[in-house]
Amino acid sequence: MYETEETRPRALAVALDTGAYDAEASLHELAQLADTAGIEVICTAVQKKDTPDNATFVGPGKLREIAQLCQDEEIDVLLFDDELSPMQIRNIEQVAGLAPVDRTMLILDIFARNARTREGAVQVELAQQRYRLPRLAGAGVAMSRLGAGIGTRGPGESKLETDRRHIMRRIKYLQQDLRQIEAQRQTTHRTRQKSGIKTVALVGYTNVGKSTLLNALTGAEVLVENKLFATLDPTARKLPLPDGTTALLVDTVGFVSRLPHHLVQAFRSTLKESAYADLILQVCDLQADNLELQLATTRETLESLEIGETPILTVFNKCDNTKCIKSLPAGISREGAVFVSARTGYNLDGLLQKIAELLLTDYLPVDCLLPFSQAVLENTLREKGQLRQSEYLADGIHLVGSCPQEIFYLFAPYQREGAGE
Secondary structure, three states: OOOOOOOOOEEEEEEEEOOOOOHHHHHHHHHHHHHHOOOEEEEEEEEEOOOOEOOOEOOHHHHHHHHHHHHHOOOOEEEEOOOOOHHHHHHHHHHHOOOEEEHHHHHHHHHHHHOOOHHHHHHHHHHHHHHHHHHHHHOHHHHOOOOOOOOOOOOOOOHHHHHHHHHHHHHHHHHHHHHHHHHHHHHHHHHHHHHOOEEEEEEEEOOOOHHHHHHHHHOOOOOOOOOOOOOOOOEEEEEEOOOOOEEEEEEOOOEOOOOOHHHHHHOHHHHOHHHHOOEEEEEEEOOOOOHHHHHHHHHHHHHHOOOOOOOEEEEEEOOOOHHHHHOOOOOOOOOOOEEOOOOOOOOHHHHHHHHHHHHOOOEEEEEEEEOHHHOHHHHHHHHHOEEEEEEEEOOEEEEEEEEEHHHHHHOHHHEOOOOOO
16 A cells, blocks of 8 residues: 555654553554554654544644654654544644544555455455445545446435445445355354364464464465564464374464454454364464563453353463573463464474363263174264274274264264273
8 A cells, every 4th residue: 555665655653642551552563553554653643641632633732743743754654543533534634734544544454455365355345344434524535436437426416425325335235245255154164063173263463473383283384474464364274183183273363452343343254263163272472562462452352252162272472492481471371371482393292282182172982892884983983083993803893082072972882881981
């Protein structure tokens, strides 16, 4: 959107410190988002204020200072670390001479860049249209392009009404398209359930190394960049486990603090991959300054998805040795967590072992003597459970292993006396 081959646009980032969150940390994150979008933040402006000004977001005096700073520093892009109203957008542009770009607009642009599948493109456009609809009145020329063309206006209809009607039609179409995609996803989920394949979902803050971890565990070649939201579309790969079974590892879109409502709603179908999973890996960057924020943001997002009783395993990534483990900030629990380095491979075997253990918690032991007429159950145990031993005897097939509770009834009639005690 903004990046050029020669020089990157110069930006001024503006934040309001209301005390509701760490404004400096959020501003730093905004600068990272800007960098991902090809914008260089060269200076910042922070105002302490209990609530945003309804007309100009920051106070009128502060806005005049910002306008002067834009001239002095030859600013190309004026970024605001919050979502602006149509009135605020119009008034800020009149004073500063630059159309402001708010946090949501910036994230939407990054998402639009990185959406490579049909599902991703639909979700991004739906979020964009929902964002645009209430802002038509104050959007100026940039958002008045929609609805143009012969045959789109009724008698006496204003351009604003035409644009609004066009966007509402588009939103309805995209919602229908997204419902079809969600239906396909649910069908895929039911197929996985019937096949007995366990699903493990990677969730966490953006840029904590989820894609790198996916590549390290499965041998995949998913795009890895040191940028926020480098990967947007969900990716699924087979995950071989130490016990001989195979699970499906799914990488989902990364989270960010104060993720705009438009994005949470639009990407709900993708994020629901976490709710469908048998196990969730909550990946965190152990070396990040905002580690507590990462954990809180991930927890809040998962709670909004109503994941129920799905087990969650916390994985602290970017831990190259045992010294890193000792650097865990006070107040963050390490109980039950796994420390790994996707880049160096540190303790990946331990992570795989832990995943296998957690996926088998609902398994029941199988120690049965199958009659030869039921030999097909050997393949059932091999495909849907865990087969550790198979021995052909004179009076049948001796199987030792474990299987999910839902198919244990197939083996129960042939369990050997005392098995599982």
